[in-house]
Amino acid sequence: MDFELSETQQLIRQTARDFATAELEPGAGERERKGEFPGALLRKMAELGLMGVNVPERFGGVEAGVVAYALAMMEIARACASTAVTMAVTNMVAEIICKFGDDSQRQAHVPKLTSGAYPAGAFALTEPGSGSDAAALRTTARRDGGGWVLNGTKQFITSGAHAGVNVVWARTGGPGPKGISTFLVTPDTPGLKIGPEEKKMGLRASNTVSLVFEDARLPASALLGEEGRGFPIAMTALDGGRIGVASQAIGIGTAALEAAVRYAKERCTFGKPIAEHQAIQWMLADSDTELDAARLLVLRAAWLKERGRPFTREASMGKLVSTESANRVCARAFQIHGGYGYVEDYPVERYLRDCRVTTIYEGTSEIQRMVLARMLLRD
Numbered sequence: 243m244d245f246e247l248s249e250t251q252q253l254i255r256q257t258a259r260d261f262a263t264a265e266l267e268p269g270a271g272e273r274e275r276k277g278e279f280p281g282a283l284l285r286k287m288a289e290l291g292l293m294g295v296n297v298p299e300r301f302g303g304v305e306a307g308v309v310a311y312a313l314a315m316m317e318i319a320r321a322c323a324s325t326a327v328t329m330a331v332t333n334m335v336a337e338i339i340c341k342f343g344d345d346s347q348r349q350a351h352v353p354k355l356t357s358g359a360y361p362a363g364a365f366a367l368t369e370p371g372s373g374s375d376a377a378a379l380r381t382t383a384r385r386d387g388g389g390w391v392l393n394g395t396k397q398f399i400t401s402g403a404h405a406g407v408n409v410v411w412a413r414t415g416g417p418g419p420k421g422i423s424t425f426l427v428t429p430d431t432p433g434l435k436i437g438p439e440e441k442k443m444g445l446r447a448s449n450t451v452s453l454v455f456e457d458a459r460l461p462a463s464a465l466l467g468e469e470g471r472g473f474p475i476a477m478t479a480l481d482g483g484r485i486g487v488a489s490q491a492i493g494i495g496t497a498a499l500e501a502a503v504r505y506a507k508e509r510c511t512f513g514k515p516i517a518e519h520q521a522i523q524w525m526l527a528d529s530d531t532e533l534d535a536a537r538l539l540v541l542r543a544a545w546l547k548e549r550g551r552p553f554t555r556e557a558s559m560g561k562l563v564s565t566e567s568a569n570r571v572c573a574r575a576f577q578i579h580g581g582y583g584y585v586e587d588y589p590v591e592r593y594l595r596d597c598r599v600t601t602i603y604e605g606t607s608e609i610q611r612m613v614l615a616r617m618l619l620r621d
């Protein structure tokens with residue numbers, strides 16, 4: 243077993259770390275307070291290859307693999323979780339189009355995602371009435387002339403107001419997963435309306451909106467993959483997406499632990515730094531251990547995906563453990579800061595708020611447990 247990173251993986255991690263430290267971290271709190279989408283920063287990240295880490299070079303990616311992607315995501319999230327989720331979805335959209343699109347779809351969209359010509363990509367599966375139960379979605383797509391007409395609403399779509407392309411799931415047949423197809427929808431589509439921005443607990447510098455389709459007209463070429471085969475595309479994308487969200491959570495947790503260590507060494511009570519109280523030391527040790535265990539699980543899932551091996555179970559475990567651990571790590575960092583954790587002068591309140599959603603999106607913790615239990619009982 244080899245735990246060493248390759249030169250490419252080290253290079254990507256260092257590139258992400260340098261950029262995150264110099265450019266993302268300093269303004270992260272301010273962007274969060276203003277709810278400012280990091281458009282210019284995302285373009286710079288695209289120039290560094292961070293919008294197509296696991297995308298083939300011929301489509302403008304850096305083809306560095308899934309482990310490199312996970313490492314980069316951890317570094318970006320450690321500095322700015324809002325930027326990280328935007329990066330995660332854009333990479334995911336580029337990968338979906340590469341894997342399931344035809345050559346003209348790949349050529350039309352992937353280089354624009356990886357180069358930053360599109361500010362972001364969006365993934366539109368969730369609806370007001372269906373999140374965990376994605377196969378219950380109700381948006382319809384019916385054939386009309388040579389194209390398609392979409393009706394329905396997508397909810398909580400990350401980067402939906404900025405995306406150059408949205409991957410949208412809609413019902414083309416009967417009920418259940420077999421009646422679902424996937425479409426590529428550009429923002430100039432007639433009949434597509436973008437809803438108001440959600441006012442969120444955290445990740446406020448990321449954009450979250452609804453997408454409303456009212457007789458929205460798409461050309462025949464908008465269909466991604468085969469008609470009726472959309473649900474497996476969504477499930478495959480979510481498996482990979484879970485590695486991204488898990489890495490995001492680890493990045494936020496790492497930032498929280500670092501802040502806690504710094505503060506514990508500075509703050510004195512009862513005549514000594516609080517870092518010398520055993521209660522604080524144990525919190526720090528638990529956080530370090532939990533984050534490291536999470537990191538190993540996620541990197542294993544990334545390693546399997548990179549080799550084309552099955553990784554659904556490992557990605558679910560990685561997501562479950564990372565996001566729940568990172569939430570505990572953020573809560574401990576907050577506790578270690580005492581009253582100062584509760585005010586904006588210190589970043590831990592932001593880490594805690596940003597981290598909270600990681601056990602929700604890309605499949606809640608309950609859904610991960612369902613996936614895992616189902617596999618365990620079936621096998």
Ligand SMILES: Cc1cc2nc3c(=O)[nH]c(=O)nc-3n(C[C@H](O)[C@H](O)[C@H](O)COP(=O)(O)OP(=O)(O)OC[C@H]3O[C@@H](n4cnc5c(N)ncnc54)[C@H](O)[C@@H]3O)c2cc1C
Binds near residue numbers: 397400445450599
């Ligand atoms: C900030 C943010 C960004 C998002 N970005 C995107 C995006 O870009 N694209 C996208 O498509 N979606 C996105 N989502 C949606 C997200 O994926 C869903 O919110 C999530 O999947 C949960 O769905 P739901 O909110 O409908 O909750 P529900 O599915 O209604 O679940 C409610 C609760 O019931 C539990 N539950 C549900 N079913 C079961 C079960 N069978 N057994 C046990 N418990 C169960 C859930 O775990 C949860 O605790 C985003 C959400 C947020 C908040």
